[in-house]
Amino acid sequence: AQTVTQSQPEMSVQEAETVTLSCTYDTSESDYYLFWYKQPPSRQMILVIRQEAYKQQNATENRFSVNFQKAAKSFSLKISDSQLGDAAMYFCAYRRGGANSKLTFGKGITLSVRP
Amino acid sequence: DVKVTQSSRYLVKRTGEKVFLECVQDMDHENMFWYRQDPGLGLRLIYFSYDVKMKEKGDIPEGYSVSREKKERFSLILESASTNQTSMYLCASSLYPTASSNTGELFFGEGSRLTVL
8 A cells, every 4th residue: 555654743944944845655656646735724725736756857836846756755845935824734645647546645744934 | 716615614513413514516526535634644535436426435434424416516424423533524626537637636625624522
């Protein structure tokens, strides 16, 4: 079974600084997708960024980028120029390729941003 | 924009009561999911459905059932609520992933926080 591990339960970053959130996963599949989701306090979860396993290039979305290390099964999220609105719970998730496959989530990490 | 609406944000029920959590999505998504979110445990999949009247057990289906009579609606049912079912319940939907198109990303509702006394 696939597992997703987020070993740090909490992190803190100074506003305008950069922070990296760690995620590792375990799979024997070669075709899969990885995601980072953000859940702000009392608000719905939204997708931050996604990565297809077959793509060599790391995904980026504005201030958010990933460091995808396929051999090491590592998928970290880097947030640059952190803003107060980045304070949230972040979940790493995995889905194997193919239809009807489900997302498996990590336990999440709570990110706080210091003004 | 995709909208996933959960009928109740907060519910308080008594042990033994039957509880219905409703979820509606407006983007014609084939797949719908029910997750449970607990501190320190992340999101755990209860049930999912990839078509009308179809359902699949997730990782923690015990004590729950689901109903999908229409494509846009997916209901979670607690036949006899227990205190250990006090939790945040999240509904999500996604398109049916194909080889060349979407990655099956989920769109979430705002959640239903259930307290069972």
